[in-house]
Amino acid sequence: MTMRILGAPQRYVQGPGAIDRLAEEVAFVSRGPAAVIVDPVAFDLLGERISKQLPEARLLAFGGECTDAEIRARAEEIGDSGIVLGIGGGKAIDMAKGAAIMCDLPVGIVPTIASNDSPTSHIAVVYTPDHAVEGVRHMKTNPAMVLVDTEIIAGAPRRFLAAGIGDAMSKPYELAGALEGGGTNFFGGTPTELTKAIVERARDILIADAEAAMKSTTPNAAFERVVEATILLSGLAFESGGLSVAHSMVRGFSVMPQLSGLLHGEMVALGTLTQLAAGQGSEAEIAELIGFFDRLGLPTSFADKDVSSDEDFQRIAEVSLGAPYASNYMRPLNAEHLVAAMRSLDRTHAL
Template structure:
């Protein structure tokens, strides 16, 4: 199997980076269409317009759902204004929509996250929903975004829960990469992991351990520090390249199973992934020292370490067996683990992880 690593063509990060967007985007086009929701538009439009100076910039308000209908509406808008580059500013659904519009219009896309809650901004993937907000399909792109711009001042001003959830998502990266490397399964990049991708995945974990708590404290005070800069890079770039080019395993599959528990519907993606990571470590019988390190980290920044933390009041084994069965569905990434996994073994790991993290 060939080794493959994929990534955005350019990744830019810095305090006030949005103010330079006009200069950066000029590489790709001179008539951009900017897509953002109402709140983000109000937050960023003035900065974007000032950066492009006299250049013509079209803006369109994202309607809140990354659906086929919204994508088609924005494709029509792109054609009508003769845009030659798409810019998405905001959260995951806005960014996924921008990626999809650019893909269908065969245009470059620039991604500007305003939060660091997941590693999705760098990926060659969008999640498509129905207009009512139900999952519809994954849309895979032949390449990653042309550019990702992270303005750390904007991200540091977002609610602290979002960057903490991003750390929960990033926490799984190294452990899933390690499992995938051992099993030799194909990664989302379509091949075996490179040493570079593995190194980024490990650096992601090391950065979380070194700077996670410091970054949380800084963001609670709505300031950007060196630790915040490091964690934004870990949550977005290191984790993004790490998961896509090194592979997913049990942690994300268990996250998918947890979406079937109504009590967990209020949780963010990374909050569920954090418990999925702890469960994966139990599943593979990782050293207790490593498990305790993960538990201590999660507790220090406010990530859940047991089912009660996630809102599950009663431990119902039948419901948890359903979670385990969904986690083990055919095609799920849990089968990238370097040993056979059954629903019963996942249930056992969930219950043990819950007890260890309580």
């Protein structure tokens, strides 16, 4: 019988001004100095505060893409550090995880945007130099520490938060697909009852509070709930629940020039709609989710992104079906099914 397995970070800290607890939180989980991988935008915003908190830290450069070559280069610079910190957006976070894997060190994550649920996971997504997804790598455990400063998150462009909501909203449908298809989660186990409860709570929060959070300029109660849902709850849900067609579609979207500029969560939003249109959702459910995504500014149409040719749809479908979790679904899918699902969304959107 397959074991029930749930993974989670050792510490999760969220709130306004949390960045000023960085030294305290690092001390809880590391006995040595930190090696810090910080993206340029985050460094301009937080460089002085990071240096004040961690004066002995080794700051490592980040070139903007998380490739195998960049991971190896950063790993060689870590030296005698006791922990690797990733500060910034998703790719800086993945770079820190990749380097930590190579050096067998714990990792701490400080996201400056809430655009996806990667901060709490033990997974690093690696890209090719031309920005397509190459694959994923796995740490032995989840991050030792995740620190989320909601004042910083609130100051970021709202497109990032919308993307995080799009990523998180996939989880109820993907968990259902994984359960229906008999797939295991990212720890090789089956989802726990706690995981199922987490998924439902995240969805309830997003439906109730997402639009209010998008309008908020300060981290009020609704904003705090939505950030927690997009980072912590969604992160626990995908790793300990499992993924399905929605995230499989990201593989295909990432190889299309018309779509490659979308944020991860924006791609997942389109992927979730595709998953529902492939047979899992009713017309009313699909239309309702399209309306919700439209109000947040998330993509809901392929025609709007200049994807319309048979060749484009076929290419997306074929690449997407190569993802390891594409089979986590209510029925076996082929390229024809996915092409029909994608085309149906444009028809629904036009109504």
